[in-house]
Structures are given as structure tokens and as C-alpha cells.
Amino acid sequence: MKIKRSNAYSKATIFIIVVLFIVLIMMPMLASNNVMERLTVLFIYIIMAAMWNTLAGFGGLISIGQQLFFGLGAYATIRITNLGVSPFAALLMAACLVGLLSWPISTFMLRLKAGEFAIGMWVLASIGHLLVNLDPLIQGETGISLIALNQFDIETRRTLIYLSALLGMSGLLLGLFFILRSRAGIAMQAIRDNEEAADSIGVDAEKVKKWFFIFAAFGTALAGALWLAQASSFQPKTYFSVQWTAYMIFMVLVGGLGRFEGAILGALLFFAVETWFASTGVWYLVGLGAVAMFCSLFLPKGLWGAIENRLGITLIPVGYQVTGLIVDTKSKNT
DSSP: OEEESOOHHHHHHHHHHHHHHHHHHHHHHHSOHHHHHHHHHHHHHHHHHHHHHHHHHHHOOOOSOTHHHHHHHHHHHHHHHTTTOOHHHHHHHHHHHHHHHHHHHHHHHTTSOHHHHHHHHHHHHHHHHHHHHTOTTTTGGGOEEOGGGGGSOHHHHHHHHHHHHHHHHHHHHHHHHHHHTSHHHHHHHHHHHOHHHHHHTTOOHHHHHHHHHHHHHHHHHHHHHHHHHHHOEEOHHHHTOTHHHHHHHHHHHHHOTTOHHHHHHHHHHHHHHHHHHGGGTHHHHHHHHHHHHHHHHHOTTHHHHHHHHHHOOOSSOOSOEEESOOOOOSOOOO
């Protein structure tokens, strides 16, 4: 019996990822403006899906209020740039600020369990929306533009936003990968499966859940800040809308809950559906709902879960794999 953390598929995947990253870095010199803008949106979707999967898939914390951090990330960017900070430095600073803010939030929100936590996060997001509306700078639901971006010409701005989204997505996915392969990641998945059993073997459940909560908040805030950069305007009702969490849930459930590859696959599918069918109006939303229902009923483990079960392929393993296990099938009860 051998215990491994990688396989031939995962080693090939690493090579493909490196090549793909190099190609994406060079994309500003190769692609049209429209392609770069659409890729920026895709990178943000992948961040959103991966962060919700961090909480729900690997931690068992189902939240329907992640729009709180998405909106706060955008709002903090507006506030920081208003102090004279470069908008691209403000993106990271805003995410860090929201991450710090999520620490005291986690202290009392993680006391709630299951449905209480989910609804509590949604209520907290609504409160955050109302508080941001009270800021005179935002002008209520009228909103405000990220005017600090005007210091860059359009081409430079587009390239910098694209590279910021690419590096942000890459950094968060890489960080999540190593976290999940660490003792904290294993502990979090043990808590997800059975918190009482995890406590009994010495896992500090409260501490581990808090760090995962903060990481997911940081990543979601960065997604909100990046969305603001590419959209240029901020309206509280848009950024604090529950639709963002609905998108996250859709991407993760369709791709595969609790699977690293699942969130990425779900984001790619959502992006493709949005790109091809957004012009159909309300039917586009009906289509998304139909796909979600189909996956829930017939593919409960998501698309990647179905692929994994059928073909036995794991491209990005975050756990341990047991190989060479011999089972004695000749033993019989007497």
C-alpha cells in the first residue's frame, strides 16, 4: 500500500497550467480588447466560485450572504482611492481591509449553525448595504464612478485590470491549493464531515473555521474590487445584490461542490452560458435555473464529480491517494 499526493494526471496538469499562465500573461499583446475584457470577467467568476467553494465545499459553511464582502471590496476601493491612493494599489488594500473586518464578523457569525449561518450572512449583507447607502460620498443608490482610473489611458487601463484579475485569480487559487493540502485544510475538511469527531481528536474547530472564513472574505472582496475596476461605476444595490451569491452557488453546484476543479469548471460553464445566451433576456436566467435543477437531480456531485467517478481522474489532488491496496476477497465468515 502506498500513499501519494500526486499522480501522472496531476503532473501533466501542472505543466499545462504553467504553459496556460504564460499564454495568458502574453494575451495583451495577442488578443483584441473585447477578448481581454471577457477574460477579465472569467477570472473574476473563477475567484468567486473558488471562494464560495472554500466555505461551503471544503468547510461545510453554506452562506447566502457573500455579496457582503463582494460589495465591501468595491466600496473600500472607492474610499481608498478617494484618499489619493493609486486605484490598482487600492484593489489589494481594499481586499486586505475587508479581510481584517471579517475577523470580528466571524467571531459571532460562526456561532450560528447550518441554516442560521446562511440566513445570518444574508441579513448581515442587507445591513451592510444600508450602511454603505448612508455614506454621503456614495450618494445613495445613485452611486459613484471610480474616477481615479481616468489617470490611465484606455489601453493601459484595460491591460492593468486584466493583469490584476489574472494575478489575483492565480494567487488565490495557488494559496487555496496549498491551504487545502496543509494541516489546516485537512482539519477543515474533518470539521465539515463531523465537527464533534474533529474536536475529539484535538482539532481547534473555531480557529480553523475562522481562518477559512477570513480567506474566503478576502478573496470575495478582491473579486468585488476587480469588478468595480472593470465596470468603473459603483451602485450599492448592484454590488450588494444577492445575485452574486446565487451565481457563486450555481457555479459550484454545477461544477462540483467540494472539488477544486469543480469550481473552475462551473465558472467556465457559467461564463459560456452567459456569453452565448445573455442576449435572450429572461430566458437566459430560466436556462441557468434549469441547468442547476438538472445537476441537482441527476448529477448531485456536479459535472466534475461525475467525470471523476466515471474516469477516476483527479487533476488537482488536495488530499491523499491510497494505491496498491490489496483486499482479501477470499475471507468468509464462519
